Amino acid sequence: MDIIVAKDVRKKFKLKHGQQVKNNGIVSNEIDALGGFDLNIKKGEFLVLVGPSGSGKSVFLDIVGGLSTPTSGVVYLDDKPVDAPSEKTGYVFQQYALFPWRTALSNIEFGLESRGVVKEERVKIARELLSLFGLSDFEDRYPYQLSGGMQQRVAIARALATKPEVLLMDEPFAALDAQTREILQNELIRIWEGTDTTVIFVTHSIDEAVFLADRVAVVTARPGKIKEIIEIDLPRPRHGDIRSCSAFAANRHKVWGALKAEVNKAQQDWKHAPVNSK
Amino acid sequence: MSLKFLQRFNVKDRLLGLIVPLFVLALWQGAVSQHLFSELLLVPPLTLWNTIIELFRSGDLISNIQVSLNRVFLGFLLGGSAGFILGVGMGLSPVINRALGPLVKVLQQVPELAWMPMIILLFGIDEFARIFFIAIGAFYPMIFNTYQGVSGVPEKYHELARVFDYKSFRYLSKVIIPSALPSIITGIRLSIGLSWMFLVGAELFGTESGVGFLMIMGRQMFQIDVVMAGLVVIGTLGLIINTLLKKFEQFVLRGRVSFDGGAA
Numbered sequence: 001m002d003i004i005v006a007k008d009v010r011k012k013f014k015l016k017h018g019q020q021v022k023n024n025g026i027v028s029n030e031i032d033a034l035g036g037f038d039l040n041i042k043k044g045e046f047l048v049l050v051g052p053s054g055s056g057k058s059v060f061l062d063i064v065g066g067l068s069t070p071t072s073g074v075v076y077l078d079d080k081p082v083d084a085p086s087e088k089t090g091y092v093f094q095q096y097a098l099f100p101w102r103t104a105l106s107n108i109e110f111g112l113e114s115r116g117v118v119k120e121e122r123v124k125i126a127r128e129l130l131s132l133f134g135l136s137d138f139e140d141r142y143p144y145q146l147s148g149g150m151q152q153r154v155a156i157a158r159a160l161a162t163k164p165e166v167l168l169m170d171e172p173f174a175a176l177d178a179q180t181r182e183i184l185q186n187e188l189i190r191i192w193e194g195t196d197t198t199v200i201f202v203t204h205s206i207d208e209a210v211f212l213a214d215r216v217a218v219v220t221a222r223p224g225k226i227k228e229i230i231e232i233d234l235p236r237p238r239h240g241d242i243r244s245c246s247a248f249a250a251n252r253h254k255v256w257g258a259l260k261a262e263v264n265k266a267q268q269d270w271k272h273a274p275v276n277s278k
Numbered sequence: 279m280s281l282k283f284l285q286r287f288n289v290k291d292r293l294l295g296l297i298v299p300l301f302v303l304a305l306w307q308g309a310v311s312q313h314l315f316s317e318l319l320l321v322p323p324l325t326l327w328n329t330i331i332e333l334f335r336s337g338d339l340i341s342n343i344q345v346s347l348n349r350v351f352l353g354f355l356l357g358g359s360a361g362f363i364l365g366v367g368m369g370l371s372p373v374i375n376r377a378l379g380p381l382v383k384v385l386q387q388v389p390e391l392a393w394m395p396m397i398i399l400l401f402g403i404d405e406f407a408r409i410f411f412i413a414i415g416a417f418y419p420m421i422f423n424t425y426q427g428v429s430g431v432p433e434k435y436h437e438l439a440r441v442f443d444y445k446s447f448r449y450l451s452k453v454i455i456p457s458a459l460p461s462i463i464t465g466i467r468l469s470i471g472l473s474w475m476f477l478v479g480a481e482l483f484g485t486e487s488g489v490g491f492l493m494i495m496g497r498q499m500f501q502i503d504v505v506m507a508g509l510v511v512i513g514t515l516g517l518i519i520n521t522l523l524k525k526f527e528q529f530v531l532r533g534r535v536s537f538d539g540g541a542a
């Protein structure tokens with residue numbers, strides 16, 4: 001059963017006065033971020049989006065999350081068109097965006113407060129999540145007292161606290177060093193495999209995509225649409241050492257094969273773009 | 279961090295800050311007792327001290343300080359809350375900002391004292407006029423800093439608020455205000471500071487109470503010691519208020535990384 005269905009989603013942005021961009025050779029003052037994005041996501045699946053920079057991945061996530069509305073087309077969540085942020089959706093941003101005035105525990109409580117969950121229950125849920133991420137000793141710490149990896153764990157815990165059916169993750173590990181990143185991937189997959197949450201995860205790392213995903217959807221250079229969807233045929237539960245097996249390399253190869261041409265195309269576009277196109 | 283902490287309590291540095299004033303006081307006392315100046319014009323420190331004690335004993339000082347503090351408080355409450363409300367509005371809504379911004383900027387150019395004739399015309403010389411005058415002083419730091427803080431709330435916080443369904447009052451009290459708090463508190467500190475500065479100006483016209491009034495009486499009766507006692511009291515109270523506000527700031531903003539103890 002499909003929990004999310006995106007049908008011919010298009011998104012245009014009006015550029016600021018004086019800015020121009022080339023769309024398929026035609027100079028215009030509008031930018032086509034998404035150009036007919038079709039995607040069905042199964043309930044409980046881990047879907048990873050990869051694609052060149054500027055291909056509209058974040059824009060698509062914002063539309064699924066109800067933070068932005070499409071110019072045309074629809075996204076259905078549980079058969080209902082998304083037009084505002086839904087209780088069923090959780091969001092983890094690239095920057096940690098933890099609140100500096102709240103402790104780790106209280107940051108995790110944030111989403112529960114607006115849903116009217118009582119204090120005792122909030123603290124209980126937040127403590128469970130902290131312990132799930134091995135952060136029980138850090139509940140009273142403020143964000144600046146936590147490492148980047150810890151901060152991102154807290155941000156994920158905050159999104160999980162409201163028990164979302166769909167978790168949107170936009171390059172959540174991009175700012176972390178390579179080792180921390182792998183550790184967090186391992187933790188995320190361990191925790192996710194114990195839930196029935198649907199995840200849409202954006203990354204630029206093919207390794208990350210292959211390690212996490214049930215399916216990897218490759219997005220074309222702008223205007224973004226789905227180019228190809230690759231089933232990752234690695235067994236679950238997955239452990240860190242799966243990264244070095246030959247099946248992993250084969251999947252990696254498939255994804256890169258689909259992505260390569262788009263990355264090159266995007267680079268050509270940037271080269272030919274007018275100087276003030278951004 | 280720990281080094282800075284130690285330096286703050288460096289005894290040598292502290293002593294230096296005490297030695298110079300003490301030296302000046304000693305010179306001053308010496309000069310007067312050697313009859314280099316008339317005692318009537320430049321009251322020696324010891325006499326000044328006695329005057330202050332005397333004013334305390336008689337209750338004159340206390341009651342006038344109470345009146346002055348009360349005025350500062352009411353003026354700050356009036357001007358500060360107006361500045362806060364408008365600052366939040368301007369910070370959140372580009373429309374309000376465009377509508378009010380230019381007006382506020384023009385009015386800010388009017389020197390404080392230039393308001394006085396206007397206020398007297400509007401309200402007469404009464405208690406409300408004095409409080410209103412202080413309120414004008416309190417208004418600008420508050421509106422300016424609140425606006426800065428609120429308009430500087432990171433885009434990500436707005437998005438988080440939407441994702442987690444924070445609306446209206448809860449959005450304001452749980453996201454906007456906490457995020458803008460460092461600026462808002464700076465606003466409060468500067469605002470109270472300016473209220474205090476303008477207090478004496480407010481007490482220059484037609485009052486019968488307050489520390490400023492005490493000084494004017496002293497001048498009229500040629501009691502230099504009372505005038506100087508007023509200066510000492512105003513300076514000392516201002517310092518105490520500012521120190522308390524900094525402690526308050528440190529307390530409220532504890533745990534925030536960008537906060538360095540309030541150097542501004």
Ligand SMILES: Nc1ncnc2c1ncn2[C@@H]1O[C@H](COP(=O)(O)OP(=O)(O)OP(=O)(O)O)[C@@H](O)[C@H]1O
Binds near residue numbers: 032052055
């Ligand atoms: N608010 C906006 N106004 C104008 N243009 C925008 C806006 N948001 C996105 N764009 C444009 O839409 C295109 C897609 O942006 P998006 O952020 O979705 O890319 P992305 O695939 O997430 O890239 P990256 O991998 O670098 O994060 C880009 O060309 C971007 O400049």
Ligand SMILES: [Mg+2]
Binds near residue numbers: 057058059170
């Ligand atoms: Mg992006």
